[in-house]
Amino acid sequence: MSSDWPLWEVFVRAKGGLSHRHVGSVHAPDGELALAHARDTYTRRLEGVSLWVVPSAKIIASDPDRAGELFEPAEDKIYRHPTFYDIPDEVKHI
Amino acid sequence: MATIAVDPRTEYLLRVGDDSLVLGQRLSEWCGHAPVLEVDISLANLALDLIGQATLLLNEAGDGDRLAFHRDVLDFKNCLLVEQPNGDFAQTIARHLLYTTWQHMLLQRLTGSSDRFLAEFAHKAVKEVAYHRELAREWVIRLGDGTEESARRMADGLDWNWRFVAELFEVDGTLQSVIDHGIAPDPRELGRLSFRNCSCPGRGAAGPASRSAPAPRRPTGTP
Numbered sequence: 001m002s003s004d005w006p007l008w009e010v011f012v013r014a015k016g017g018l019s020h021r022h023v024g025s026v027h028a029p030d031g032e033l034a035l036a037h038a039r040d041t042y043t044r045r046l047e048g049v050s051l052w053v054v055p056s057a058k059i060i061a062s063d064p065d066r067a068g069e070l071f072e073p074a075e076d077k078i079y080r081h082p083t084f085y086d087i088p089d090e091v092k093h094i
Numbered sequence: 095m096a097t098i099a100v101d102p103r104t105e106y107l108l109r110v111g112d113d114s115l116v117l118g119q120r121l122s123e124w125c126g127h128a129p130v131l132e133v134d135i136s137l138a139n140l141a142l143d144l145i146g147q148a149t150l151l152l153n154e155a156g157d158g159d160r161l162a163f164h165r166d167v168l169d170f171k172n173c174l175l176v177e178q179p180n181g182d183f184a185q186t187i188a189r190h191l192l193y194t195t196w197q198h199m200l201l202q203r204l205t206g207s208s209d210r211f212l213a214e215f216a217h218k219a220v221k222e223v224a225y226h227r228e229l230a231r232e233w234v235i236r237l238g239d240g241t242e243e244s245a246r247r248m249a250d251g252l253d254w255n256w257r258f259v260a261e262l263f264e265v266d267g268t269l270q271s272v273i274d275h276g277i278a279p280d281p282r283e284l285g286r287l288s289f290r291n292c293s294c295p296g297r298g299a300a301g302p303a304s305r306s307a308p309a310p311r312r313p314t315g316t317p
Contacts (some may be wrong), residue, residue: 005130026132029236036229037132040139 111151118144188251191230203279
């Protein structure tokens with residue numbers, strides 16, 4: 001039965017100021033109930049203050065077979081990492 | 095065990111607490127058996143909210159555990175609606191919509207109770223129940239608008255449960271006493287018409303009524 005329903009990806013914002021993070025997925029017949037299922041499945045222990053659900057079918061994913069050309073060229077370019085800056089202690093979540 | 099005479103406030107706590115307890119236990123029967131995993135979690139969540147409400151209320155009335163597990167069946171004070179069998183998913187949802195629509199109206203008014211415990215309880219519970227009502231409403235709409243079979247099951251579910259709604263608006267001596275003390279809202283003021291508008295939008299005045307009404311009262315505990 002569950003397979004009759006589309007899959008929805010669930011994103012939770014843990015608290016104000018943070019971005020939504022992917023936490024998992026739920027089956028639901030439509031967006032409203034996907035939100036309800038996401039609420040009941042992923043925020044029942046005070047995990048969040050905001051929820052997004054996105055139809056899984058709408059997500060365009062990169063091809064794992066192309067990981068080499070997509071990601072490996074970044075491996076030897078450490079100068080792209082902002083590791084040469086001092087980050088003030090007061091700045092959280094960077 | 096014969097029904098013990100208690101003061102009206104305690105009796106009222108038992109009634110409201112038993113409603114939540116019995117409905118929570120009924121919903122718990124779905125655990126592991128719901129149509130899909132997500133609905134299973136959903137129903138268990140609703141059940142936990144209700145058991146939580148019952149815990150607060152029965153502990154205020156006395157020893158919550160003893161009241162929940164050591165009373166005989168006829169000593170429970172719940173309304174007939176909440177103890178109705180789960181039936182299929184649609185029948186469970188129908189019961190939940192009808193009860194939580196009424197419970198939400200009750201709790202909204204109970205936040206203004208002269209009784210501090212009940213006012214604080216209602217303030218907490220009203221948010222839980224608002225979600226229950228909303229979720230039940232969404233499902234009623236979807237089952238009603240779904241397939242021919244889901245619509246028939248939804249109508250049957252409402253049909254089964256509707257005849258137990260009238261009891262929610264009845265007032266006996268005990269309830270009148272706590273109403274007079276400002277402890278409880280008067281359910282007659284909730285208005286059956288507004289309830290019908292609330293719970294069955296678009297259904298108009300012709301509510302489902304093809305099943306016969308329940309017996310006027312349940313048997314009492316003493317012979």
